[in-house]
Amino acid sequence: MGGCGQERPFNFLQVLCEGVIxxxxxxxxxxxxxxPIDTIKTRLQAVQAGSQIQWEGLYSGLxxxxxxxxxASALFVGIYEPTKKKLLxxxxxxxxxxAHLTAGAVGGFAASLFRVPxxxxxxxxQTGQFRSAPNAVRLIVRKEGFKGLYAGYGSFLLRDLPFDAIQFCIYEQLRIGYKLVAKRELNDPENALIGAFAGAITGAxxxxxxxxxxxxxxxxxxxxxSGIVSCAQTILREEGPVAFLRGIEPRVLWIGIGxxxxxxxxEKTKAVLAERSSHKTLADKDQ
Known part of the structure; x- marks a missing residue:
């Protein structure tokens, strides 16, 4: 969290727990x-050229x-924060x-164990293949084996490791620059605005x-x-290069707002946890 980490001695377990929460x-x-925006994005990307998009059930699978x-989110930030602080x-x-790029990639790799399934x-x-999550897990494992839950794992890492690294790096670097100019800590709306910009750029x-x-x-x-290369070649041959930008509008909107x-x-949760921690430390010293 920018310069706040230098005010307290590094405590791996505390930083990990605060990051997880x-x-x-x-x-x-x-x-x-x-x-719902994510569901629309997925359906736009999944359909072949000329097919109709299904607009019902936008909360399917929530x-x-x-x-x-x-x-996944708890593990990502739980790994990212101490890795970032140690590298800094x-x-x-x-x-x-x-440090920010590396920590983002490390956190993304750890979180992929939960994220991919x-x-x-x-x-x-979202594409209407199953009606409930337990039913989906059972049928995927039965028909495709346990590895079916990790379908597209390579392509997921190919997308998410650069995404996590770039998004968090842009966010952290913008915050550093903003704080240097403003000569103060950022407020909640400023953190949110920088987060929106970092998300939208990385999403695109x-x-x-x-x-x-x-x-x-x-x-x-x-x-x-049969794999990432086969998928890219088939899409390029059958649908043209424009297909690789399918769903970009809802994706940028979704990740920007997200x-x-x-x-x-x-940042708000981290600030609250840090404040509680410092109060507890002061209370312990007074006893």
């Missing part, structure tokens, strides 16, 4: 608020998705962007990777694509 809260709020989003201590100040189930439900940049991930995750047993909410909730 803040990340879980932020992830759940964003997912619940913006799920409950099951929240079950996965909570631990080790690296020279002019390489802070490297959650994403597979969510997108299969990574849309082609998101299209590949969606196609690989929703194909199920059809096996239309970035605003996520980083706003994240």
């Amino acid at each position: 803040a990340g879980g809260a932020a992830g759940v709020v964003v997912e619940a608020a913006l799920y 409950g099951g998705n929240l079950v996965g989003v909570l631990p 201590d080790v690296l020279p100040e002019n390489l802070s962007a490297v 959650t994403e597979v189930i969510k997108q299969r439900m 940049i990574t849309t082609p990777l998101d299209v590949l991930k969606t196609r690989l995750m929703v194909q199920g047993q059809t096996k239309q694509y 970035g605003s909410i996520f980083f706003g909730v994240l």
Whole structure:
């Protein structure tokens, strides 16, 4: 959290726990608020050229998705925060962007253990393949094996590791620059605005990777694509390069608003937890 970390000695367990709580809260709020936009984005990316989009059931799979989003977001921030703080201590100040990029990628990789099965189930439900999350898990495992829950894992990492690294790096660097100019800590609306900008830019940049991930995750047993390269070649040949930007409008809208909410909730929760922690420390010293 910018310069606040230097005010207190580094405590790995405390930073981890605060990150877990803040990340879980932020992830759940964003997912619940913006799920319909995500569903529209998924359906736009999943349909072949000329097919009709289904507009009903925009909240399909929300409950099951929240079950996965909570631990994934908690784990991401729980890993990101201590990794970032440790790297900022080790690296020279002019390489802070490297610390943010690296911490974002490390946090994203750890969170992928929860994110990928959650994403597979969510997108299969969003495209109408299943009616409930437990039913989706049972049938996917039965028909495709346990590895079916990790369908498109490579494409997910190809999209999410750069996404997490770039988004958090842009966000953190903008906050550093803003604080230097303003000569003060940022307020909640400012954090939210920077989060929205970082999310929207990163969402636009990574849309082609998101299209590949969606196609690989929703194909199920059809096996239309054998991998990332096969998927990219088939889309390019059959639908043209414009298909790689399919769903960019709802994606940028969703991640832009999502970035605003996520980083706003994240920073507010971190500030509240830090304040409680400092009060507890002072209380312990007085005893």
